[in-house]
Amino acid sequence: MDDTEPVRAEDGCRLWTDDTGHGKPLILCHGGPGLWDMFGAVATVLSARMRVIRWDQRGCGRSERREAEDRELAVLQWSADFADPATARGYAEQLADPWFGINYECNAAITAEERQVWRETELVTACRGLAVPTLIVDGAQDIRPRWAVDSLQEALPSATRVVLPHAGHVPWLEAPDEFRTAVVNFLCPA
CATH class of the missing domain: 3.40.50.1820 (Alpha/Beta hydrolase fold, catalytic domain)
Incomplete structure (x- = not known):
């Protein structure tokens, strides 16, 4: 699985996501407030052994800001x-x-x-x-x-x-x- 399709929240807000690898899921949550996902290198290393899910929080990075x-x-x-x-x-x-x-x-x-x-x-x-x-x-x-x-x-x-x-x-x-x-x-x- 390698997917960077945006996810739509219940209210329609577009959230940037990245879903790579296979196996047990590991969700990486970035810090902030106001920052964005900075775990691309981590996901690259870990995705050979597990499914790595990342996203930019609402209004941050590549996610929609309202x-x-x-x-x-x-x-x-x-x-x-x-x-x-x-x-x-x-x-x-x-x-x-x-x-x-x-x-x-x-x-x-x-x-x-x-x-x-x-x-x-x-x-x-x-x-x-x-x-x-x-x-x-x-x-x-x-x-x-x-x-x-x-x-x-x-x-x-x-x-x-x-x-x-x-x-x-x-x-x-x-x-x-x-x-x-x-x-x-x-x-x-x-």
Whole structure:
């Protein structure tokens, strides 16, 4: 048996598969998320002794990618941005509604340009020259490195920082009252 015909999932999504060799089946599942099957050489070695089945997971590699799957992947990734796992999925769903899709090419191009134009010392110098009042509101339970926000606060000469203890990366959803209070107090001091 040597077959690379696509398989159709129940919902019609086309999945790339490879089925080689004879005998007891061995299913190879690639890692990720977002990667693809990298076991071609392994299958070549083993297919003389057994049936080796491989595939690219939905939306990965040679398998079909669908807009709904892109949204689902974003929701899963964004769920990690929230402090409370019990409410994280709901908040991530809110961020994805409406769904416009992510322009990964634009993201990559801007990130590459940013790395070429801004060196850390130049960026810190530029920030120190900003004489505008700046409010930084962040969640204490954000999974991103704290040093990134700490260094921004240090670089901005007129920065006020409010850390919300029970929020992650998206404090306006997890702690809307505290977030609103911080912004109003900053913009309209008593």
